[in-house]
Amino acid sequence: MIAALERPLRAAGGSATDPPPRPHLRAVGPAPHTEQRAGAREHAARPRVLVVDDEPSMRLLCTINLRLVGFEVTEAEDGRRALEVARQEPFDLILLDVMLPDIGGYDVARRLAEEDGTRHVPVVFLSARTSNADLRRGFELGAVDYITKPFDPIVLGEQVEQILGRVERGEADEYRLEQLAQLEE
Amino acid sequence: MDEAAAASSPVDRQRPRRDSALVAQRRTRLALGTLLMLLVALGGIAVLGSGRLYRSSQNQYVKEAIPLRTNARDIVLQMVNEETSVRGYLITGNRDSLGPYERAKPAIAADFATLDSLARRRPEIGGNVDAARSFVTDLERYFAQQVALVAQGPAGQRRAEENVLDGKRKFDQFRLAADRLLTRSDQILLEAERAQHDTFRNILGLVLAVAGVAGAIGLALLMFVPERMRRLYAGEQAARRAAERGDRASHALEHVQASVALLDNNDRVLYWNRAAERVFRVPEAEALTRTLRELIPELDLIEEALARGGPGAVAPVVVDGEERWLAVSQTTLAEGRVLVLRDVTTEQQLERARGEFIATASHELRTPLAAVYGAVRTLRRDDRPVDGELDERLLAMIETESARLKELIEQILVSADVDRGEVRLSRETCDLRALCESATDAVRVHARKHTFSVDAPGSVLVECDPSRLRQVVLNLLDNAVKYSPDGGSVEVRVSERPGGASIEVSDEGIGVPADAQAHIFEKFARLDAGMLRGVGGSGLGLYISRELVERMGGRMSVRSQPGVGSTFVVELPRVPSLVA
Numbered sequence: 001m002i003a004a005l006e007r008p009l010r011a012a013g014g015s016a017t018d019p020p021p022r023p024h025l026r027a028v029g030p031a032p033h034t035e036q037r038a039g040a041r042e043h044a045a046r047p048r049v050l051v052v053d054d055e056p057s058m059r060l061l062c063t064i065n066l067r068l069v070g071f072e073v074t075e076a077e078d079g080r081r082a083l084e085v086a087r088q089e090p091f092d093l094i095l096l097d098v099m100l101p102d103i104g105g106y107d108v109a110r111r112l113a114e115e116d117g118t119r120h121v122p123v124v125f126l127s128a129r130t131s132n133a134d135l136r137r138g139f140e141l142g143a144v145d146y147i148t149k150p151f152d153p154i155v156l157g158e159q160v161e162q163i164l165g166r167v168e169r170g171e172a173d174e175y176r177l178e179q180l181a182q183l184e185e
Numbered sequence: 186m187d188e189a190a191a192a193s194s195p196v197d198r199q200r201p202r203r204d205s206a207l208v209a210q211r212r213t214r215l216a217l218g219t220l221l222m223l224l225v226a227l228g229g230i231a232v233l234g235s236g237r238l239y240r241s242s243q244n245q246y247v248k249e250a251i252p253l254r255t256n257a258r259d260i261v262l263q264m265v266n267e268e269t270s271v272r273g274y275l276i277t278g279n280r281d282s283l284g285p286y287e288r289a290k291p292a293i294a295a296d297f298a299t300l301d302s303l304a305r306r307r308p309e310i311g312g313n314v315d316a317a318r319s320f321v322t323d324l325e326r327y328f329a330q331q332v333a334l335v336a337q338g339p340a341g342q343r344r345a346e347e348n349v350l351d352g353k354r355k356f357d358q359f360r361l362a363a364d365r366l367l368t369r370s371d372q373i374l375l376e377a378e379r380a381q382h383d384t385f386r387n388i389l390g391l392v393l394a395v396a397g398v399a400g401a402i403g404l405a406l407l408m409f410v411p412e413r414m415r416r417l418y419a420g421e422q423a424a425r426r427a428a429e430r431g432d433r434a435s436h437a438l439e440h441v442q443a444s445v446a447l448l449d450n451n452d453r454v455l456y457w458n459r460a461a462e463r464v465f466r467v468p469e470a471e472a473l474t475r476t477l478r479e480l481i482p483e484l485d486l487i488e489e490a491l492a493r494g495g496p497g498a499v500a501p502v503v504v505d506g507e508e509r510w511l512a513v514s515q516t517t518l519a520e521g522r523v524l525v526l527r528d529v530t531t532e533q534q535l536e537r538a539r540g541e542f543i544a545t546a547s548h549e550l551r552t553p554l555a556a557v558y559g560a561v562r563t564l565r566r567d568d569r570p571v572d573g574e575l576d577e578r579l580l581a582m583i584e585t586e587s588a589r590l591k592e593l594i595e596q597i598l599v600s601a602d603v604d605r606g607e608v609r610l611s612r613e614t615c616d617l618r619a620l621c622e623s624a625t626d627a628v629r630v631h632a633r634k635h636t637f638s639v640d641a642p643g644s645v646l647v648e649c650d651p652s653r654l655r656q657v658v659l660n661l662l663d664n665a666v667k668y669s670p671d672g673g674s675v676e677v678r679v680s681e682r683p684g685g686a687s688i689e690v691s692d693e694g695i696g697v698p699a700d701a702q703a704h705i706f707e708k709f710a711r712l713d714a715g716m717l718r719g720v721g722g723s724g725l726g727l728y729i730s731r732e733l734v735e736r737m738g739g740r741m742s743v744r745s746q747p748g749v750g751s752t753f754v755v756e757l758p759r760v761p762s763l764v765a
Contacts, residue, residue, distance in 0.1 A: 055552065057582045061559040064575065068568060078670070099548070101670035128551035131544060149555035154562050 046072040047092040047164060052082040052108065053126070054101050061153045062095060062126075069157030079103025083111060086118050093160060093167075095147075098127040098134070109141045122167050124160070126151070136183045144172040146179075209413045216406050223399040230395060234388030241384050245377030253303050253310065253370040256296040260317065261363045263289040263296070264324065268356055271328045275335055275345055283332065293321060307373065313366045320359035327352050443527040444511075450521050452477045464511075464528055465504060477524070487513050487526070499529060538708070542725075549593055553586035560586075585631075599656075600708070600725045603732040610650040610736055612761065617645040617654075617679045617686055624655055625677055628662040634672030635665075641679035645686045647757050653733045654757075660726040661690040661753045668751070669694025685739070685758040696747035705743065706731040730755075737761050 049071045051062040056077070063073045074089065076082035079100045086094060094112070098105035105125060112118040125138040128149040138146045145163050147156075166172045270286035273279075297318055304311040331348060334341035435456070438445050444461035446454055457472035465472075467480055478484045483502045490500035490513050499512050510533040511526040560579040563569065602608045618641035625637045658677075665675045673693030680687055697705055708728045731741045738761035745751035 055556065057556040057560070057586060058552075060578065060582070061556065061563060064563055064569075065559075065566070068566065101667075128548045128555060129544070130547065130551070149551045150558040151555065152562050153559045154566055 046070055047160075048072045048074065048090065049160065050074050050076060050082065050085060050089075050091045050094045052076045052079070052094065052100070052105070053097040054078055054099070055097075058097070058126075058149075062156065065153035065156050066160065069161075071157065071160065079105070079108045082108055083118075086112060086121065087115070091121050092164060094121055094123045095126045095160075096123050096143075098125060098129050098138075106137060106141055109138075109143065113142050122163065122172060124163060132183050136180065139176050139180045139183070142176070144176060209417065213406070213410055213413060216402055220399055220402045220406065223395055223402065227392060227395045227399060230388065230391050234384075234392065238381065238384055238388070241377070241381050245380060246374070249303060249307060250370060250374040250377045252299055253373060254367065256299045256303075257317075257363060257366045257370050260293055260296045260300075260321065261360070261367075263293045264321065264356070264359060264363070267293075267324075267328055268352075271331055272349075275331060275342065275349070278335060278342065286328065286332070290325070293325075297321070310366070310369055310373070313362070313369045317359070317362045317366050320355070320362045324352075324355050324359050327355055443525050446472075446477065446524045446526075448477055448521045448524060454480065455521065461526070464509065464526070487511070487524075491515055499533065542708075546593075546597060550590065553589040553593070556586040557583050557590070596725050596729060600729050603729055604708075608653075608733065608736060610653060610733075612648055613651060614646050614648055615651040615654070617641070617647060617688060617757075618643065620651060620655055621658055621677045621679055621688060624658040624662060625675075627659065628666060628675075632666040632675075635669065636672075636674045637662075637677070638674065639677045639679070642681060645679050645681055646759075647686050648760050649737045649757060650733075654737070657730040657733055657755060658688060658690070660730050661688075661755075664726060664753070665690055665692035665694065665751075668692065668696075673750075682756065685756060687757070688755045689752055691750060691752040693750040696749055696751050697743060697745040698747050702743055702745060706741065 047070075049062075049066055051059050051066075051073055052075075053059050053062070054077055059075045059077065063075060066073050074085060074091070076085050079102050082094070082096070082100075083103070096105045096108060100108070103111075105127065109123050109125075112121060112123060122144040123142065125143050125146045126149065127134065127138075127146070130148045135146050144167060145159075147159065163172070166175055266285045266289045270283055270289070273282035274286070297314070300310075300314045300317075304314045327348070331345045331352065334345035334348070435458075438456075438458045441458060442460055444464045445456070445458045446461055447456035449455055453476050454472045457467070457469040459469075461472070462468055465480055467475075472480055481487065481502060483500065486500040486502070490498045498514060499510055502509050502511055508530075509528055510530045512529045513527075514525050516523045516525075560582045564576065564579050569575075599608065618639065621641070622639050625639050629635075629637050662675065662677070669675070669692045671694075675693075676689075676691045678687075678689040678691070680689075706727050708725065727741075734741045734755050734757070737757060739755060739757040741756075742754045743751060744754070
């Protein structure tokens with residue numbers, strides 16, 4: 001049911017400016033059952049995700065849904081706070097909004113990549129900016145994926161799982177370049 | 186290509202026409218010259234002919250034929266006188282009767298002298314004259330002999346009488362010779378007459394021939410010249426019209442907003458209108474000495490745009506350090522091309538702003554939609570723990586974000602209405618203090634970092650559209666919150682003013698840079714056009730607010746210091762003088 005949902009959602013997400021669907025985004029292995037995975041996470045080290053968004057509703061939705069599938073979630077409401085938290089605590093992944101009131105998401109990503117302590121943390125943009133130029137910019141800044149709003153929070157956890165899988169297998173960069181090449185077309 | 190043919194044809198058509206006009210002109214001139222020469226010849230022939238006629242009559246008639254006949258007759262007459270006189274003397278013996286004989290002798294001599302001179306001119310009569318003279322000499326000798334015999338007395342008289350018969354024979358012989366001379370003179374007269382007639386006929390023939398040719402030429406001219414003239418005139422007229430048309434066309438082109446350049450096949454400038462002078466800052470006189478590449482260094486960009494064609498045929502050109510966008514199009518002619526460059530910088534900017542607006546609007550709509558959709562999907566999640574408080578928060582989220590969506594859509598629609606001038610405003614008395622307090626209460630709920638205050642001297646009443654004005658105040662409050670991300674106080678001050686009232690909304694936010702203050706009320710204006718930072722915004726709020734306030738007869742302005750804060754001021758008349 002979850003996998004079936006993803007396709008129309010993706011299509012809706014990219015409707016205005018970048019209609020080409022990106023089916024390979026979910027083509028990396030079959031998704032494990034949510035409950036099984038959640039159960040498995042109970043005992044293993046729970047992956048830590050930093051959610052950066054100035055909209056409280058967005059942070060709330062991400063937090064609820066990611067926690068439900070076994071992630072440990074920390075929130076930051078602006079760029080400055082995000083950098084602060086990321087420097088202090090180790091994260092497995094950062095979900096980063098682009099439009100932030102103080103330091104923009106792109107700048108946050110750049111700074112994270114510049115600093116030794118945060119360079120290794122994979123960044124996924126989560127934005128309502130959906131043009132090809134925006135996506136390109138995101139991937140160029142080293143993002144391992146770019147999720148467009150609106151998104152289905154039910155499959156968000158699964159998506160994050162897949163991304164982490166790619167990162168673990170060392171395929172993240174390959175995927176990133178693939179995305180960039182496709183955006184160039 | 187049709188255009189090309191049409192444009193090149195006047196030139197092509199004109200050349201042979203001009204050539205044929207030249208040929209016609211040359212022919213006409215030739216004909217007129219010939220006619221003139223013939224007329225001169227005719228005059229000459231007439232003068233010469235009459236002269237010749239006069240001379241021939243003078244020579245043959247007056248000088249030859251008439252004197253010949255006169256003298257010949259005179260000789261016969263004188264000889265008759267002599268004979269009569271001598272015969273009378275013979276009969277009477279009276280010496281007195283010899284008078285006529287004596288007088289006739291010198292007359293005859295004179296006559297022969299004349300005939301001799303005529304015979305020198307006309308040798309053919311010499312024989313006749315000599316014959317006549319020998320008979321005259323013979324007769325004269327005979328008369329002298331008779332006169333001498335009569336003078337000797339009666340014996341001599343008898344002998345003289347015996348000689349009379351012989352004398353008669355001699356006289357008859359003379360008469361014959363004289364007649365032959367006369368016949369001869371008549372012949373000469375006749376000849377002279379015939380010669381005159383021939384001369385006259387010849388001259389007449391010549392005159393008629395020349396006159397005939399002249400007449401033919403004249404007739405030909407009469408037939409062809411008016412037609413030629415008409416054609417020449419028509420050609421001239423057409424040429425003048427073409428020239429006038431060219432003048433008018435270039436006059437029109439001078440006043441066209443687009444830059445127009447006519448180029449030959451080597452891209453040399455043949456025409457350069459005033460708009461081109463203005464856009465490229467090159468006067469026509471200078472442009473005419475250059476190629477297009479010398480005038481426009483970015484020609485390659487223009488050629489690329491031309492190759493693209495259609496609505497994409499727009500190229501950026503830098504003139505005096507300023508980037509201008511030019512829509513380019515061209516028409517190819519046989520002898521070159523016409524390049525039309527229209528400055529679409531303003532349209533381009535507007536187009537860019539519109540594109541940015543679409544991106545902005547899309548972003549602005551997606552954000553609340555993401556919240557609504559996300560909340561609904563979360564509520565639908567079956568692995569969600571039972572948590573009434575969480576459910577309540579998600580429902581409230583749906584409520585708020587739906588309202589925000591509605592608000593945004595409203596704003597987009599209102600801005601479209603404002604653009605079209607289709608905003609209807611109601612007009613009722615409203616209390617600005619109450620309006621501002623209620624608007625502040627609505628905003629306060631979402632802005633927990635900010636403190637709000639409304640300061641008013643009491644009820645401040647003006648006539649306005651309360652719902653639209655509330656929209657304006659809400660927008661100003663939203664902006665105050667959005668652009669002071671670190672929180673701070675937001676103050677609303679309502680005060681009476683002469684003839685009206687004002688609402689001031691102040692914040693302690695990031696402020697508006699001085700150079701941006703003039704633009705923030707423009708459509709799609711955003712402080713951060715790239716939307717890389719800051720809170721979202723459609724770029725329509727202030728535009729709509731100012732338009733609405735102005736339609737209520739008021740004014741809107743801003744005072745701001747970056748890093749310190751901004752104050753937006755709405756001034757309203759108590760009674761609006763103009764209501765849209």
